[in-house]
Amino acid sequence: MERLINLNSKKSLTNEQRQAIYQRLLQESSNGKLRKGSISDIANSYAVCTKTISRIWGRGKLHVNEESMVDVSLKKSKSVGRKKKQINLGEVKGLPFHRRSNICSIANSIGVSKSTLHRRVQEGALRTHTNAVKPDLTEANKMARLEFCFSKINRSLSNNDSTFDDMFNVVHIDEKWFYLTKSSRRYYLVPGEDEPLRTCKSKKFITKFMFLAAVARPRFDASGNEIFSGKIGIFPFTTLEPAKRSSKNRVAGTLETKPILSVTKEVTRTWLIEKVLPAIRAKWPQGHTGPIFIQQDNAKPHININDSRFLEEASRDGFDIRLCFQPPNSPDLNVLDLGFFRAIQSLQEQESLGTIDELISAVQVSFERMGSRELNNVFLTLQMCMKEILKVRGGNNYQTPHIGKGKLERQGNLPLQIDIDENLINEVGSYLGL
Incomplete structure (x- = not known):
């Protein structure tokens, strides 16, 4: 039985193992004869057939008889088996x-x-690529993107080590829909396990909520300890309304959470004044000087930078908070669109949700679970994207660059700001006529 197992194992030996086996056989031999049972013992220890060991011993004796160098390596050619079919x-x-x-x-x-x-x-002869649709940019869009990125450069007095701005005084805000579930989800099941059943009234009308998120760049001390997480807050566009009639779940008059499906300028102004500004004043690190800019995109519900009600509230308690716009059609210039929203959504989708309140709680918990170092990495990615935008003269025909931020952080070499070549600065300056 033991021999049958060895025969069926079909284990191949390396040349180093074959040489070691031959040396062991020499130790087991006397006057050219092996000790009884040696071949079986060695075959069992290497889990191979006894014939394999016998062939190694026979080849070794043959070389010794011919007084040549003993070579018991495998004689098979390097290319064996069915030949690979090539493709053009x-x-x-x-x-x-x-x-x-x-x-x-x-x-x-x-x-x-x-x-x-x-x-x-x-x-690896062919590689897979997931292609995302990017905004269609006009020449005016490209110039606006180019000017925006160029304005974020800190020129060095020596003209040798220019970098992008550290962005510590900018708060990025944006809106995003979060869904109670997805129409299609992937699961990994073990053999024989029942497939999950998910139901809804209509796939076209899955419950969703819009959230307004606000983040800034985190800050750390010289020892790497967190001073400011950068997470200002994430606020759902919801309202509480009394139930009009009784049901099995609640009686009439019970306050229910309802989504605000139409976000207007008035709603945006209210959320900025009542939620974002108080959160900034409460969480902003002490000792900051200078204005704080809230960067928003060009969506129609966003208020003007000179909105009187906002400016009045933004100057309270000694703060100087201002609004600014990022270039049109430029989601790659906002850290939320660049990667932070996807990270939050990935965590939120790991939860099993059944009600509106559970969805809101899951999104807010996911927002808080995201680490400040991950957020800081997205700010560095933003600076790398700005550098690429300068190279392609304001376009978006570039791949999101990677510098191995995780490895650099473990080595203690993660930069605070991304360097930019002086030649590139001069080229872009000439292109802009500066």
Whole structure:
């Protein structure tokens, strides 16, 4: 039985193992003869067939008899088995992008099997790419983006180590819809496990809420301890309304949370004055001097930077808080759109939600769970994106750059600001006519 197990194992030996086996066989031999049971013992210890050990011993004795150097390495050629079927990468590259959206389409177009193409993807001959639609930019948009990024550069007196602004005085705000559930979700099940059943009245009208989020760049002391988390707050656009009639869940008159589905300028002004400004005054680190800018996009519900009611409230308690706009069609210039919203949503979707209040609680808890260091990394990514925007002269035809922030942080080399080459600054300055 033991021999049958060894025969079926089909374990291959490396050349180093074969050489070690031969040396052990020499130790077990006397006058060219092996001790009884040596081959079986060695075969069991390496989990191989006894014939394999016998062949190694036979080849070793043959070399000794020929007085040549003993070589018991495997004699198989380096390329064995069925030959790999090659694909013409030039033929794949010649296909239009809309024919390269899945393996089946590519395989049919170039005349190979799906399994062959799938193996080439696993080997890295072809790479997968998820393509997101980006805003269509006009020339005016590109110039506005270019001027905005150029204005964030701190020019060095020596003209050798210019960097982007540290952005400690900017609060980024934006709105986002969060849904009670998604129409399609992926789960990983064990064999035989029942598939989950999820139901709703209509997939077109899944319960959703809009939230207004506000974040600033975190601050740390010289030892790396957090001074300011940067998380100002996330505020749902909701209102409390009494129930008009009784149901099995509540009696008439019970206050219920209802979404504000139409966010107007008046609603935005109210949320800024009653929620965002008090949160900034309560959480902003002490000792800050100079104005604090609230950066918003160009959505129609956003109020003007000279709104009288906002300016009156923004100057209270010794604060100087101002509004400013980011360039049009530029979600990549807001840290919330750049990555922080996705991180919050990823955490929120890990919760099982059944009611409106559970959704609001899950979003707010996810917002608080996000670490300040992750938020700081998004600010560094924003500066890297600004650098790329300068390179492409205001466009958005660039890949989001990565500098290995996690590794740099572990090494203690994470920069506070991203450096920018002086030649690039001069080129962009000339392009802008500055």
